[in-house]
Amino acid sequence: MVSAVSIVVLIALAGVVTTYSDGTKELVFVQTLWRHGDRSPTKTFPTDPYQEDAWTFGGGGWGQLSPTGMRQHLNLGKMLRAQYVTKYNFFPTKYNSKQIYVRSTDVNRTIISAMSNLLGQYGQNDSSSVAGVDYPDVAGWPVGYVPIAVHTVDDDTDHLGNMEATCPFRQQVWELAKTSAEVKNFTNSALVQSVLSKLTNYTGMAVDIDNLWIITNALYIEQIYFNDTIRQKNTWFTDDFFTQADRVNDQIQLFQNGIFNTSNIVNGHDVGVLTRKVRGGPILNDMVMHMNIKLSCQGQTTPNCTWINNLKNYVYSAHDTTIYAFFSALLIEEYAVKPAGGYPLYSAAVLIELYVDSVDKKPYFKMIYHEQDGSGFKDITMGIQGCPQNSAYCDLDILRNFAQTIKPDQPIDQWCFTNLNGHAGSAGVSMLLIGVILALQNNIFGLF
Incomplete structure (x- = not known):
């Protein structure tokens, strides 16, 4: 005879039990995509007085996570524990290798952020883990x-x-986009040309819409770390001019993410x-x-x-560009919250x-956003086209359909090395897919 305990164990192994429910909806899986924390610039312009030797934290050099960035992710980790371990009782109390998988891009700042x-x-001295079982019981180990x-x-x-x-292939698409009337009109406008011309004169490099980000990003970070001296050492720097250049760059990033x-x-x-x-x-379809x-x-x-039944939490540790591309894929790029628009913080x-x-018995999803260190969790599900405005939950088919419309035409590692000139025009196909989405969302044929 099979015992009640055995049945519970079998059900748990099958992955059909969750420890958190909201009414009739039972949580079964969580995926998280985050940006790394505060860092040094990844590069800068030739005349910048703050070159690589000015950045000594995090091991020193370009693109390294700062102690502030480490603290930001420590705080986010504590928030996630409070939400999914303490409040929801969904993630395990202590680290379980079968229930969490963390994937990071292969750079120091995202790995150390993770x-x-x-x-x-899972690393606090709160008695949730046991010395000698979960970590070494030796002097010197935290x-x-x-x-x-x-x-x-x-x-x-x-x-x-x-x-x-x-x-x-991505670069070919961007080069094609730059020939469009919308991008050319923007690039050739008096404001944009003035900004690019001035920066070319100031920075010792030819500045265009492809490399403007290097300057605005470096200046953004330098205002955090060298705000007392940046105006003396870069005599051309003013708050108004930086804001002007940053807004130009924000619009360029919209174009580069396919938002026109x-x-x-x-x-x-x-x-x-x-x-x-x-x-x-790729990342939306992976999720x-x-x-x-x-x-x-x-x-x-x-x-x-077995692997997916056990898994409760899949994590991507990545970049502002990753979140922005993900948002843009869902046409909710407005949730990027840097002042005046632009990339996630x-x-x-x-x-x-x-x-x-x-x-x-239907699947639903909820999308939640943490804007920056010190922010809480904000429900953004209703911002997705086709999701109800009066509910925090949305039919998973809405997300599936969005994923289908922007699914790479081939496996991405192959598609990236195809030639755009040999790629069939996608405008007609795109309009058909949009029509299918609208039909599914509005059930206009009475079939769904």
Whole structure:
């Protein structure tokens, strides 16, 4: 005879039990995408008085996580623990290697951000972990600190987390976008030309819309660390001019993420859709794939389902560009919150919760945003087209359909090395997919 305890164990192994419910909706899976914390610039301009030797924290050099950045992710980790361990009782009380998987881009600042975050979740001296079991019981080891694996792949091939991974096709699409009337009119406007011309004169480099970000990003960070001297050492720097240049760069980033004010068809190609496919498409489809596998494996005990049945938390430790591409893929780029628009702030995080309704048996998702250190969690689900305005939950099919519209035409590691000139124009296909989404959302055929 099978005991009640055995049944509970079997059900748990099958992945169909959750410890948190909101009414009839049961939480079964969480995926998190966050930006690293505060850092040094990744590069700068030739005349900048603050060159690489000015940045000594985090091991020193370009693009390193600062102690402030480490603290920001420690704080976020504590918030995640308070939400999903203490409040929801969904994540395990102590680190369980089968229930969390952390993937980082292969750069120091994202790896160390992940380590700092996990320290906040599972590395505190709060008696949740046991010396000699979860960490060494030896002098010199921080009491309570549990090291947790952070996985990565080569940065040049990381098309999920690194929006600058090697991808000639993406560059071809951007070059095509720059020939469109909308981008050319913006680039050739008197304001933009004035900003680029002045910066070319000031910085010792030829500044265009492709490298303006280097200057605005360096100046943004230098205002945090060298605000007392930046105006004396860079005599041309003023708050007004920086704001002007930063706003120009914000608009460029919108274009580079496939967000245009008009339907931007160039040579038969919908450059907006193509851009969103090649940038945010891979990570959105990766998340949806995980949710589909999680759902299809419910109640299954086959070996290929064991990993996902056990898994409760999948984490991507990445960049502002990653979150921005993800937002743009869903056409909710307005949730980027840097003042005057632009990219997500340090330690920004998007959480996608997957639920199953115990009554209608359908899957739903909830999307939550953490804007920056010191912010709480904000529900942004209703910002997605087709999601209800009077509910925190949305039918998973809405997310699936968005993922389908911007799914790369081929596996991304192959598509990146195809030639745009041999790529069929996508405008007609894009309009068809948009029509399908509208039909599904509004059930205009009465079929769904």
